[in-house]
Amino acid sequence: MKRAHRTAHRSIWIIAAPLLVCVLIAALACRQETPLNDTLPGVAVAEAH
Amino acid sequence: MAHGYKAVTWTPFKKRFDAWMLAGVAVYLTGFSAASSLATTDGESFTPVQMLIRATGTLAFLMLTFILCIGPMARLTPRFKPLLYNRRHLGVTTFLIALVHAGLVTLWYHGFSDINPIVSLLVSNPRYDSISGFPFESLGLIALLILFLMAATSHDFWNANLGPGLWKAVHMSVYGAYVLLVAHVALGAIQFEKHPAYVVLLASGAAIVTALQLYSAFFASGPDAKTRPTDGWLEVGSAADIPDSRAIILEPEGAERIAVFRNGNKVHAVSNVCRHQGGPLGEGRIIDGCITCPWHGFQYRPEDGRSPEPFTERISTYETQIRDGIIYVNPRPLAPGTPVTPSLIEEAVR
Numbered sequence: 001m002k003r004a005h006r007t008a009h010r011s012i013w014i015i016a017a018p019l020l021v022c023v024l025i026a027a028l029a030c031r032q033e034t035p036l037n038d039t040l041p042g043v044a045v046a047e048a049h
Numbered sequence: 050m051a052h053g054y055k056a057v058t059w060t061p062f063k064k065r066f067d068a069w070m071l072a073g074v075a076v077y078l079t080g081f082s083a084a085s086s087l088a089t090t091d092g093e094s095f096t097p098v099q100m101l102i103r104a105t106g107t108l109a110f111l112m113l114t115f116i117l118c119i120g121p122m123a124r125l126t127p128r129f130k131p132l133l134y135n136r137r138h139l140g141v142t143t144f145l146i147a148l149v150h151a152g153l154v155t156l157w158y159h160g161f162s163d164i165n166p167i168v169s170l171l172v173s174n175p176r177y178d179s180i181s182g183f184p185f186e187s188l189g190l191i192a193l194l195i196l197f198l199m200a201a202t203s204h205d206f207w208n209a210n211l212g213p214g215l216w217k218a219v220h221m222s223v224y225g226a227y228v229l230l231v232a233h234v235a236l237g238a239i240q241f242e243k244h245p246a247y248v249v250l251l252a253s254g255a256a257i258v259t260a261l262q263l264y265s266a267f268f269a270s271g272p273d274a275k276t277r278p279t280d281g282w283l284e285v286g287s288a289a290d291i292p293d294s295r296a297i298i299l300e301p302e303g304a305e306r307i308a309v310f311r312n313g314n315k316v317h318a319v320s321n322v323c324r325h326q327g328g329p330l331g332e333g334r335i336i337d338g339c340i341t342c343p344w345h346g347f348q349y350r351p352e353d354g355r356s357p358e359p360f361t362e363r364i365s366t367y368e369t370q371i372r373d374g375i376i377y378v379n380p381r382p383l384a385p386g387t388p389v390t391p392s393l394i395e396e397a398v399r
């Protein structure tokens with residue numbers, strides 16, 4: 001790899017590594033018993049099909 | 050190599066690899082459906098389409114995770130090097146599987162909407178301020194667009210036309226796609242799939258990729274030799290330290306790396322950057338008298354940095370000298386393809 005790409009690769013992972021950790025922790029911490037998302041498969045969708 | 054864009058030829062190994070890959074995809078999709086049916090708890094029932102949505106989604110995640118492990122693993126063990134040759138096919142297949150996943154989701158959950166299904170996918174949930182209710186589909190869609198861009202430009206035609214630098218920069222966006230994909234799964238499937246296997250799969254996949262990429266970025270890609278200028282020449286080390294047909298990689302201050310190869314009793318120095326996609330030539334070896342890139346097998350003659358006929362690639366060469374058994378390299382690159390007389394290792398040093 002060229003120098004510029006090695007530097008870019010390092011910089012990307014300096015940001016990406018903590019970002020991934022934060023996303024995973026936040027997602028697991030906010031997990032709910034009953035999902036909130038409207039677009040999840042539900043009875044209405046099943047009926048529509 | 051640059052001769053009618055036939056850089057990476059369709060070898061029997063590639064054909065076998067593709068056959069195994071497609072067989073693996075079929076086995077996974079069938080196995081996932083069978084395993085999910087067995088693991089389904091009372092009260093849960095999935096249609097075949099919903100099953101396929103899950104199967105293609107998990108497969109695309111696993112494949113992208115695997116692809117991002119190949120580069121660092123090839124540095125840890127040469128056994129992974131053949132996979133470097135075939136990353137492109139894996140990448141394109143991953144995009145196609147992700148496309149099937151996205152297509153099925155869009156048609157299944159938004160196909161009956163009054164508005165365009167894609168518009169419906171993007172606007173039906175505006176809760177961007179929520180974590181558990183976040184419209185994760187938009188993250189997946191951006192990741193899919195990045196994978197499309199990469200799949201569409203993966204052919205050597207694009208590498209040749211964009212130039213290796215820009216091409217590489219475009220393809221580094223795969224890391225962004227991976228972060229988006231992890232967020233897509235974490236804020237999507239993880240929020241409503243109850244089976245712990247999903248959490249284990251996501252967390253372990255992301256942890257392995259992150260650990261390997263950090264290892265690759267900070268530990269595995271360092272040069273073999275620290276360079277100390279002596280009379281304007283860089284000290285490489287003892288000639289006896291370089292195994293035959295292999296190289297030591299130097300990193301001159303503020304310049305591109307140099308690969309110093311030993312070919313029998315001759316020492317040659319060339320640029321460490323392959324003309325194809327910037328592969329690390331110093332991690333390759335000399336095969337049939339040519340320096341062979343470890344990534345896709347481009348070859349260069351050690352004495353002048355030129356690819357053998359009919360190919361036309363050229364890399365920079367460097368002057369070398371041996372004093373008291375120590376190799377020195379002049380850090381000033383010569384014009385790509387310039388012949389250089391090799392330094393000879395004396396019998397006593399060998």
Ligand code: FES
Pocket residue numbers: 323324325326327328329342343344345346347
């Ligand atoms: S052969 Fe592809 S980077 Fe060298």
